[in-house]
Amino acid sequence: MAPKFFATRAHLLVCQGQSCQGRGSALLYKALWNHLERQSLAYYKKGGSLRLTESGCLGACSYGPTLCVYRPKPAGGGLEEAWYAAVDFPLATRIAGAAHEETPLPEEHRYGPE
Template sequence: MTKAGPKYFPTAGHLLVCQGQSCQARGSQLLYQALWQALDREHLAYYKAGGQVRLTGSGCLGACSFGPTVCVYRERAGALEQGWYAAMDFSQALALAHAVQEEADLPAEHRYGPTPQGTAQGTP
């Protein structure tokens, strides 16, 4: 008899909200908590029926002077897509989560780093 493993939840993307010191000084703890509550309430969280979004608090994402920093990874058109965001507030982070849930283009506002076209845009 084999022992059952952990349940796997397929998702459309994974958001990371920096919980490093500099981002926390700019409100990232509250952003993380509020975003979790919204994902749960709006059934976007991966453990809700139909939910497609994972959310994790992360260590420093390397844009400390421009936080709260958020990044997202997802598979799109058979490739790994990444989105990097600086100075995020709750409504912007929730819009990002909705884009992941709906498999829509990632928002351009506050985005820096690589674009889907493979070119770098802006600096944080």
Template structure:
């Protein structure tokens, strides 16, 4: 069976946020150790408060593979990676990317292996 050119989508966008928590002295670090918990709580609350829950999926993920750059989140289908450090950064991502279809350019992170 061939895949259709376009599959029906559950959400317009889907945010995956790393929730990995490693011990403080772990050599790879972790998003959780770098304060992700409070940021992701803020993100979930903002998605709901702005009425975006029906069109924006929000999933806590395991390690996204770039631990030293965290906290990290990635938004699909665009595949844009962000490295927010403050609640104001979360607000900017919600207001610009999720609500206004614009990049929060100063928070975009370009990763390479």
């Protein structure tokens, strides 16, 4: 039997590389999970839509904690991606909120893609 597949609107990844952990990314990841659970934004909650995963180094080690988010483009033309540096909890919750609401992603602290 195949595993149950949960459809999602976006996938967020928080770097857990050594440099980002030195800047608090482990706590950021835990706090963001707690937020997704409390606000029923996590994919397995009723009405939830977001995945959150730890990642390895995202290549901006001197600017952590880093976070990237992927979601389908509205017109069905592939994936939109946004990369963020120096992410704190309030910014992470704004990114998650925009991903869930399918509104434009925040511009502050973005470093890619152009």
